[in-house]
Amino acid sequence: MKQAYLDLAALPQPAQPKPDELQLRVARNRKRSNRNSSLKREANRMALAAEAHRLANIDTLTEDAQDTLKHLTRRLGSCSCHSLYREHLGGDQPLEYIGSATCKHKVCPVCNSERSKRLRRKWLTYLTAHPELTTEYDLMHLTLTVPHTAASGFRGEQFYVMTLINIFKELRRAPWWKEHVHGGEYGAEVTRNANGLHFHIHSLVFVHKSLQNRNELHRHILLSWNLATLDHTAQRQQFGPDDLASIGKGNKQLTPADLACLLPQGSTLVGLESLYTYSDKKRGWSEKWDAERGQWKQYVNGKNLDSLLSGVMECLKYHFEPFSLRKHDSDEYDMDLLVELLPKMKGKPLYQKFGAFRGVKELNINAPKTAAGEAAELLADFAHEEIINPDTLQEAERDEYTYFIASTASVYHFRDTGLRPKIGKKAPRLYIHEARNMAQALRFMIDLSIHPKPV
Ligand SMILES: [Zn+2]
Structure with a gap:
């Protein structure tokens, strides 16, 4: 908060991002969110196709082939089910996509x-x-x-x-x-x-x-x-x-x-x-x-x-x-x-x-081996950014937003709203109001998920 006796303008100021840079950042996040939701829906279609194929050919498929398909269905079905979003409170409650716990399957x-x-x-x-x-x-x-x-x-x-x-x-x-x-x-x-x-x-x-x-x-x-x-x-x-x-x-x-x-x-x-x-x-x-x-x-x-x-x-x-x-x-x-x-x-x-x-x-492009490493990698994407409200482009204080975990498949993006992420009204989500910062929220999301070995 500004204090009357302190001339803030006289102090050296950190370089502030310009509004158009912030706008670009918002657009990038929306694009990324949209891409992940679309890919997750494709992963779900593939998971369902694998299960449908197994059931349709249950008499002829070997045990091993069935296991391969079951494993594929489970992995792809679980991918990105735990994904972290930041929800800004007030206004139209804009969302930001942070990252997902993924399945690490070769064909996902x-x-x-x-x-x-x-x-x-x-x-x-x-x-x-x-x-x-x-x-x-x-x-x-x-x-x-x-x-x-x-x-x-x-x-x-x-x-x-x-x-x-x-x-x-x-x-x-x-x-x-x-x-x-x-x-x-x-x-x-x-x-x-x-x-x-x-x-x-x-x-x-x-x-x-x-x-x-x-x-x-x-x-x-x-x-x-x-x-x-x-x-x-x-x-x-x-x-x-x-x-x-x-x-x-x-x-x-x-x-x-x-x-x-x-x-x-x-x-x-x-x-x-x-x-x-x-x-x-x-x-x-x-x-x-x-x-x-x-x-x-x-x-x-x-x-x-x-x-x-x-x-x-x-x-x-x-x-x-x-x-x-x-x-x-x-x-x-x-x-x-x-x-x-x-x-x-x-x-x-x-x-x-x-x-x-x-x-x-x-x-080296190997995925992080531990849950902590995975959370750290996701965090690195945002490490140098202050938190801004994507609608007003104003810096947001901690009591002006919260975090929740949901599947990226329940988040939709429409061209006419500039790919603004919108979560389905009835979509299940888990709020983590307690997280003090993004690092804690991410760690909570990763810990909640199974950390699968790459396949
Ligand atoms: Zn995956």
């Missing part, structure tokens, strides 16, 4: 979004702190795949992701790799198409700058990958008349002798490109239409850090969509695929850093 939409956010934030902080990484190296997106068939997969193996990962690991031992590549990271992704399970590797690589570095590195990878992925049972036993010419077109450095070395039974699917982003709208002249995605592809400008970071984020995005959860020809969830893959994927290192980034602690 909420948790995948959280993991993706954590990874992006870590890379953003790391690259901003080490700008030389973006000036000394060219950042590229490497995609590696192998041909496979529905009948025999790859080399007779249907679940060949670890084989793929190991071949890539072996390839990174080559002297030419070390000469060209400073470091990077990769994630393995799986989809299912008419030829069975389709695994591929998406990798972000930091390549030493030099003229023609892309073509030189691509040539080395292609020749090695082709030999290392030789599969005698491959469908392609001979190259078609245009195959080699079209491979040659992709890289000017490939000589006729190189092309003659390529084996038709080995993979020739190696993508190495500058980083790119996708957008629904065409913004400039340089975008290319990607018919498969139905979006415009834009290569990023390596000299502009913001642009480069967008490309890095796009590349990293793939690591958190390890499954294509829906059938490729419909909107239905592919429960058979989940039942088949989940037990096999358990504990598999599908995301790794390599080269100079291996062991860099700042880039």
